[in-house]
Amino acid sequence: MKNGFEKYIPFKPEVLPDREWPTKVITKAPTWCSVDLRDGNQALIDPMTIEEKLGYFKLLTEVGIKEIEVGFPSASDTEFRFLRALIEGNHIPDDVTIQVLVQARPELIKTTFQSIEGAKNVILHFYNSTSTLQRKVVFNTDVEGVKKIATDAADLIRALSEPYIQAGMNLTYEYSPESYSGTEMDAAVEICQAVLETLRATPEKPVILNLPNTVECCMPNQHADQIEYFIKHLPSRDCAIISIHPHNDRGTGVAAAELGILAGAERVEGTLFGNGERTGNVDVMVIAMNMWSQGIDPHLDFSNMRDIRERYESFTKLPVHPRHPYAGDLVFTAFSGSHQDAINKGFHYMEQTNSDYWEVPYLPIDPGDVGREYEPVIRINSQSGKGGSAFIMEYSFGYKLPKEMHPEFGMVIQHETDRVGKELHSSRIFELFKEEYVNIDFPYRMLSHQFIETENPDGSSHVKFIGTLQHKETVFDVEGEGNGPIDAFFTAIRGQRMDRFEFINYSSHAISDGSDARGVAYIQLRDQQGRDFFGVGESHNINLAPLRGIISAINRAVKAGSK
Numbered sequence: 001m002k003n004g005f006e007k008y009i010p011f012k013p014e015v016l017p018d019r020e021w022p023t024k025v026i027t028k029a030p031t032w033c034s035v036d037l038r039d040g041n042q043a044l045i046d047p048m049t050i051e052e053k054l055g056y057f058k059l060l061t062e063v064g065i066k067e068i069e070v071g072f073p074s075a076s077d078t079e080f081r082f083l084r085a086l087i088e089g090n091h092i093p094d095d096v097t098i099q100v101l102v103q104a105r106p107e108l109i110k111t112t113f114q115s116i117e118g119a120k121n122v123i124l125h126f127y128n129s130t131s132t133l134q135r136k137v138v139f140n141t142d143v144e145g146v147k148k149i150a151t152d153a154a155d156l157i158r159a160l161s162e163p164y165i166q167a168g169m170n171l172t173y174e175y176s177p178e179s180y181s182g183t184e185m186d187a188a189v190e191i192c193q194a195v196l197e198t199l200r201a202t203p204e205k206p207v208i209l210n211l212p213n214t215v216e217c218c219m220p221n222q223h224a225d226q227i228e229y230f231i232k233h234l235p236s237r238d239c240a241i242i243s244i245h246p247h248n249d250r251g252t253g254v255a256a257a258e259l260g261i262l263a264g265a266e267r268v269e270g271t272l273f274g275n276g277e278r279t280g281n282v283d284v285m286v287i288a289m290n291m292w293s294q295g296i297d298p299h300l301d302f303s304n305m306r307d308i309r310e311r312y313e314s315f316t317k318l319p320v321h322p323r324h325p326y327a328g329d330l331v332f333t334a335f336s337g338s339h340q341d342a343i344n345k346g347f348h349y350m351e352q353t354n355s356d357y358w359e360v361p362y363l364p365i366d367p368g369d370v371g372r373e374y375e376p377v378i379r380i381n382s383q384s385g386k387g388g389s390a391f392i393m394e395y396s397f398g399y400k401l402p403k404e405m406h407p408e409f410g411m412v413i414q415h416e417t418d419r420v421g422k423e424l425h426s427s428r429i430f431e432l433f434k435e436e437y438v439n440i441d442f443p444y445r446m447l448s449h450q451f452i453e454t455e456n457p458d459g460s461s462h463v464k465f466i467g468t469l470q471h472k473e474t475v476f477d478v479e480g481e482g483n484g485p486i487d488a489f490f491t492a493i494r495g496q497r498m499d500r501f502e503f504i505n506y507s508s509h510a511i512s513d514g515s516d517a518r519g520v521a522y523i524q525l526r527d528q529q530g531r532d533f534f535g536v537g538e539s540h541n542i543n544l545a546p547l548r549g550i551i552s553a554i555n556r557a558v559k560a561g562s563k
């Protein structure tokens with residue numbers, strides 16, 4: 001790419017020295033309008049069938065979208081029939097308004113009116129292109145020419161509306177100066193003002209003025225300037241609802257929409273997951289979830305994101321990228337060790353403080369909000385660190401490994417990821433934990449045991465341990481007393497080769513899966529070379545679990561060559 005960039009004309013930004021949007025913040029959701037069934041559908045390799053469109057319409061209503069552009073009924077028989085099926089099949093909830101798109105052309109406008117017969121709430125959306133480029137290249141006309149196309153259409157629409165309004169239809173008008181962002185701002189204002197006047201818009205019966213970024217051609221801040229400029233210069237501002245319709249050609253559709261809202265837009269048109277012409281329409285789900293993550297109710301429901309995504313994928317035959325914000329398979333997953341560690345700490349912090357707020361590093365929202373599980377938040381490959389495997393043991397299997405044990409268990413898992421060279425599923429991590437710490441009964445094992453507990457006159461307890469142990473082929477009996485089972489066991493093995501380990505630490509907790517409740521004990525021992533080894537014991541008997549943990553730690557130490 002050495003040559004060629006010179007042929008592009010840089011965008012000429014509107015001069016707006018007194019812009020106010022940069023210091024504003026978003027505090028409430030705009031009116032959402034879905035254009036999935038029109039802009040989205042017209043961009044599909046195989047446009048949706050009537051059945052698929054009906055299914056998609058239902059999905060949009062379940063998400064909570066109240067204004068839905070259902071098609072371009074004058075464009076094809078399928079589009080027309082879909083609209084009839086929607087209306088005649090009573091598929092439109094009373095609180096949902098359907099929107100139909102039509103070019104500012106008389107014969108198409110007439111067909112469009114026929115298509116909406118019998119509907120309760122309708123937005124009739126008409127458009128013509130007003131941009132400098134299209135006037136020059138496509139229409140060979142000037143601003144007056146495109147203004148006349150718009151106002152002629154507005155005139156006809158007003159006349160044709162009468163019987164529908166008389167019959168009780170709640171009819172709203174929407175006008176789009178298509179390619180608004182490529183139109184001189186003053187020209188766009190002039191055309192839209194003329195449309196408002198022709199339609200006799202009032203503050204009580206406003207007209208939606210939709211300002212499309214038809215081909216995203218500038219930076220989001222420049223888009224915001226264009227919206228603010230328009231709003232400030234439109235004489236009949238109070239007779240209009242300002243709507244934006246960002247596309248995503250530069251990959252900044254969401255940013256453009258958010259800054260557009262700051263600049264005063266009251267309504268946003270877009271699609272789920274950003275399907276739409278070329279690089280797509282703006283992704284309504286992402287804007288809504290961004291609001292959610294800032295403590296603002298978007299009034300849309302994505303609590304079952306996986307179901308929404310799957311239905312979207314089956315209707316459009318388009319996959320949602322695994323890293324798609326809020327919806328992709330991998331977006332709540334941390335492979336990297338330091339991220340896992342911080343997430344782990346975040347989860348503990350939330351538990352300990354009972355915080356009302358979501359304060360977990362690396363997770364901008366609670367995955368549970370969109371119906372995701374915590375388990376896949378941390379996944380283990382060769383990039384993962386010590387905390388990740390411990391997190392999985394805790395959140396997937398209920399084992400709260402002591403912090404000091406994390407590096408050791410992390411090493412066990414790291415060896416395996418290095419060996420296999422790919423991700424380890426959580427079930428494999430559990431298997432490795434069991435193999436390494438629990439199912440280890442060589443060279444030492446306990447064949448039988450007995451505890452005799454007595455209570456001293458001062459209330460303290462006294463435990464006697466009597467057991468039969470095995471070291472390789474040799475079986476031997478031991479016996480010892482102490483103020484608890486661990487103490488008694490260490491007394492019992494005094495004089496055996498096992499007694500060369502110093503007891504460092506112990507922790508335990510109850511664990512249950514289904515009906516089976518048992519205790520898990522984690523034991524830390526130190527050998528004579530100063531090396532620490534952990535062992536894990538499980539038992540329904542709380543006295544026995546730590547002894548199994550001690551034997552596990554000794555066996556692991558012997559296996560590691562401890563003298």
Ligand code: KIV
Pocket residue numbers: 039101127176178179210212213214215245247
């Ligand atoms: O992108 C666009 O300009 C459109 C109009 C028809 C609103 O989709």
Ligand code: ZN
Pocket residue numbers: 039212214245247277281
């Ligand atoms: Zn569009």
